[in-house]
Amino acid sequence: MAGGRNSSSFSFFRRGTALVIGLLFVASCSSGGKKHASAEGSTTAPNPKSTQQALKAGTVWMETWAPSAQLDKKTKQKVLDAAQKYVDRAYLAPLNTGDVDPLYDGLFNPQVRAAATGADRNALTDAVTGKASIYAQTATPVQLSALADGTGNLLYVATNFNVKVNATFDVGKANLAHNVELTFARDGKDWTIVAYRVRTSRKLPHAKTTTTTAKRSGS
Amino acid sequence: MRRVLRWLAAVVAVLVLSSVGLFAAWLHGTHLPLAQGATYLRVTKIAPKANADEVAGAPTGPMFILLVGNDSRPGVGGARGDALHVLGVNPKLHQAAMLDIPRDTCWAGDKINVGNTHSPRAQADAVGGLIGVPLAYVVDVDFAGFTALVDGAGGVEVNVPYQMHDADSGAYFSPGLTHMNGDAALRFSRDRHDFPTSDLVRTNNQGRLIIDAMRGLQKKSQTAAGEFHLLALLGQHAQLDGIGVGDLYRLGRLAFSLNPDQIKNYTIPVVNGSCLPLGGGAGSLFADFRDDGVLESH
Numbered sequence: 001m002a003g004g005r006n007s008s009s010f011s012f013f014r015r016g017t018a019l020v021i022g023l024l025f026v027a028s029c030s031s032g033g034k035k036h037a038s039a040e041g042s043t044t045a046p047n048p049k050s051t052q053q054a055l056k057a058g059t060v061w062m063e064t065w066a067p068s069a070q071l072d073k074k075t076k077q078k079v080l081d082a083a084q085k086y087v088d089r090a091y092l093a094p095l096n097t098g099d100v101d102p103l104y105d106g107l108f109n110p111q112v113r114a115a116a117t118g119a120d121r122n123a124l125t126d127a128v129t130g131k132a133s134i135y136a137q138t139a140t141p142v143q144l145s146a147l148a149d150g151t152g153n154l155l156y157v158a159t160n161f162n163v164k165v166n167a168t169f170d171v172g173k174a175n176l177a178h179n180v181e182l183t184f185a186r187d188g189k190d191w192t193i194v195a196y197r198v199r200t201s202r203k204l205p206h207a208k209t210t211t212t213t214a215k216r217s218g219s
Numbered sequence: 220m221r222r223v224l225r226w227l228a229a230v231v232a233v234l235v236l237s238s239v240g241l242f243a244a245w246l247h248g249t250h251l252p253l254a255q256g257a258t259y260l261r262v263t264k265i266a267p268k269a270n271a272d273e274v275a276g277a278p279t280g281p282m283f284i285l286l287v288g289n290d291s292r293p294g295v296g297g298a299r300g301d302a303l304h305v306l307g308v309n310p311k312l313h314q315a316a317m318l319d320i321p322r323d324t325c326w327a328g329d330k331i332n333v334g335n336t337h338s339p340r341a342q343a344d345a346v347g348g349l350i351g352v353p354l355a356y357v358v359d360v361d362f363a364g365f366t367a368l369v370d371g372a373g374g375v376e377v378n379v380p381y382q383m384h385d386a387d388s389g390a391y392f393s394p395g396l397t398h399m400n401g402d403a404a405l406r407f408s409r410d411r412h413d414f415p416t417s418d419l420v421r422t423n424n425q426g427r428l429i430i431d432a433m434r435g436l437q438k439k440s441q442t443a444a445g446e447f448h449l450l451a452l453l454g455q456h457a458q459l460d461g462i463g464v465g466d467l468y469r470l471g472r473l474a475f476s477l478n479p480d481q482i483k484n485y486t487i488p489v490v491n492g493s494c495l496p497l498g499g500g501a502g503s504l505f506a507d508f509r510d511d512g513v514l515e516s517h
Contacts, residue, residue: 063447065455145444149464150454156468158443183443185465195443195472217472 051136052092055084055161058141062148069148071157075191076144079184082107082191083142083159086182090125091137095167098131109185109192115216116196123200123214126165126176135167157191158183172205183217257456259364263339263357264461281512282308283352285343286429288408289335292362300335300342302408302425305350307512308473315477316514317430318504319422319486320346325494335359350505356462356470365408366401371452373439374400375432377407380424385410404428419486426484434479446471483514
């Protein structure tokens with residue numbers, strides 16, 4: 001009986017191991033290395049009671065006319081980190097401090113920087129909301145689209161995700177929703193934003209819901 | 220042992236199915252419905268720098284692009300520029316205008332379309348000289364390329380302006396919005412026998428089709444992924460001369476920032492003849508176009 005019990009345990013262990021290995025294989029294959037650790041944390045100090053959700057990679061879509069090309073893990077993480085910085089500096093910093101992060105401008109390529117800090121600032125940031133007493137921020141997985149040239153060299157990586165914030169201000173509660181598409185290009189060691197499409201809806205205390213959009217590219 | 224084998228078989232089956240699914244998805248993402256690797260159009264950068272007034276490579280001043288449909292096809296060589304259109308783009312205003320040049324317009328003692336038989340650059344020199352604008356790029360496509368590209372883009376919705384019934388070109392269309400595949404779009408573009416002014420109406424119809432195609436491509440490029448797909452299509456099937464994919468991306472984004480409904484499509488005035496001299500008003504039309512790439516007084 002003991003041997004049988006041992007055999008049964010061993011069999012169970014083997015089955016479990018095989019299952020785990022199989023699932024790991026399938027997971028790694030089916031995602032094509034798409035999953036990765038969450039992006040770096042916020043660059044601003046949040047209210048301790050507030051909650052934030054770091055961006056995580058979702059599906060990856062590659063367009064190329066090379067025989068093969070892929071978005072390597074390192075680049076994917078760099079782009080994801082850059083998108084996270086955008087969320088931190090444009091959306092969370094105003095809730096934490098009352099204004100966008102001073103480093104917000106640096107996220108953008110010179111082609112679009114003037115518009116991002118000028119005409120499109122209201123759609124791109126939550127600077128208008130002011131400091132929140134507490135908030136909860138969530139985000140959808142980031143859909144990544146990449147374009148590589150005929151040699152497989154990565155040219156652009158676009159991120160598409162939604163960010164929602166439920167916030168409480170001194171004057172009442174607010175709901176903020178952002179549909180964000182940021183297109184990044186390599187700029188030295190960094191990836192900077194060369195184009196964007198954003199749609200922002202805000203339901204601020206004692207006000208009707210307003211929606212603003214901004215679409216800009218380096219031309 | 221059997222259980223282990225069964226597990227292994229199940230794992231392998233799942234792996235194979237996953238791989239097949241992934242491969243199919245990958246194919247779906249990168250497959251372009253055109254002959255693999257065939258070159259269907261040629262994009263030539265004419266000016267050393269498209270525009271001196273640039274910010275980090277993006278044009279900000281008026282820019283002029285020559286679009287050429289050449290008549291090269293089996294049995295017909297030479298690649299004359301039978302469809303000639305100059306797109307003026309003003310990036311600051313996000314506006315554009317198109318001048319349609321009849322193929323038989325006189326230039327330097329000959330028909331202007333002869334330029335393309337030498338090279339796209341020679342065609343650009345001729346058209347640029349006629350209008351008095353510096354052309355930044357030439358996009359040149361032949362019959363087969365035009366047909367394949369329209370098919371590759373999923374066809375084009377053309378607002379047919381009038382009844383067309385022409386046996387020579389095979390254009391049989393009723394007025395109204397019509398979905399055309401590559402072959403139908405070519406027939407629409409070639410019809411001239413339906414109209415008393417022949418090529419003058421035809422060239423205007425070609426301009427109309429270009430703007431309608433731009434409208435359709437805009438709808439298909441509402442996301443970065445859509446833009447990347449079109450760029451991959453271009454990259455696979457365009458011969459790029461002096462221009463990189465980054466330039467194409469910026470040009471594409473520039474084109475997609477325009478409202479096609481606001482693009483004026485204007486055929487230049489010419490006088491009758493076998494080699495058509497410029498008609499009255501051509502000078503003021505060109506001046507209106509030349510200063511900022513758009514038409515304010517026409």
